[in-house]
Amino acid sequence: MKLIVLGSGTSVPHPQRASPAFWLKTTQGTLLLDCGPDAAHRMAQEELEWFNLDVIWLSHFHLDHFGGLAPLLFSLKWAPQTQQRSKPLRIFGPNGLDALLNTFNDAGNYRLFSQPFKIEIVEVNPDDQFEILPSVVATTFHTPHRRESLALRLKDSDGKTLVYTSDTGFTEELAIFSKSADLLLIECSFRRNKPLQTHLELKEMAQLARLSEAHKVLLTHLYPEWDGIDIVSEATQLWPGNIHEAIDGMIVEI
Numbered sequence: 001m002k003l004i005v006l007g008s009g010t011s012v013p014h015p016q017r018a019s020p021a022f023w024l025k026t027t028q029g030t031l032l033l034d035c036g037p038d039a040a041h042r043m044a045q046e047e048l049e050w051f052n053l054d055v056i057w058l059s060h061f062h063l064d065h066f067g068g069l070a071p072l073l074f075s076l077k078w079a080p081q082t083q084q085r086s087k088p089l090r091i092f093g094p095n096g097l098d099a100l101l102n103t104f105n106d107a108g109n110y111r112l113f114s115q116p117f118k119i120e121i122v123e124v125n126p127d128d129q130f131e132i133l134p135s136v137v138a139t140t141f142h143t144p145h146r147r148e149s150l151a152l153r154l155k156d157s158d159g160k161t162l163v164y165t166s167d168t169g170f171t172e173e174l175a176i177f178s179k180s181a182d183l184l185l186i187e188c189s190f191r192r193n194k195p196l197q198t199h200l201e202l203k204e205m206a207q208l209a210r211l212s213e214a215h216k217v218l219l220t221h222l223y224p225e226w227d228g229i230d231i232v233s234e235a236t237q238l239w240p241g242n243i244h245e246a247i248d249g250m251i252v253e254i
């Protein structure tokens, strides 16, 4: 797999960090992991084939992760690049995805589901296992963040694994879910004395990374309080593993 960081930031506007979104190329197709408000523009900026995307994964309905979805569907509907497209776009997310998207669609009469190709909405539950792409197996885990929030574990057909925690509070169960991942893409919202229980601070992230024994760890969802701080050196003082800081535009081979 190959991961391209589109947005390593949060809901807070930041000049170098877009809101959460990641492009993932698997052996079987491409996925967008979360769809923050900047996602469509960031895909274009990275010269990715946004019009050929196979799957969108939505971890939860906070607008920094979800707010780009309706605008992206609006873009796909009208873009010249999609008018000859026939393969479906599948959108996976927590229970309530269909109702939420339809409510927005109906409110503005946007006809977002009337596209040159089929849009398929697939709602999933915690602890589900399903094929997100042919031979790419996904499992989910409910994170202590929001009622519907889910972490995702993907196993590509070549055996490589990626875990995307998205937003989460601390629970050791997340380390079990992330066990031995080739890449653990984990939020590290705060440095210390976190103001919210529903996110992680550095030492909690380090504990989860250690317990998971992930082969590579990529820190994301970085609030502006991390600006100017060497997050990797602080993290490796707590756990001397293979830790990296997500930077918009970064490419990670898995």
Ligand SMILES: [Zn+2]
Pocket: 010, 011, 020, 062, 064, 065, 167, 221
């Ligand atoms: Zn967030």
Ligand SMILES: [Zn+2]
Pocket: 060, 062, 145, 167
């Ligand atoms: Zn959130």
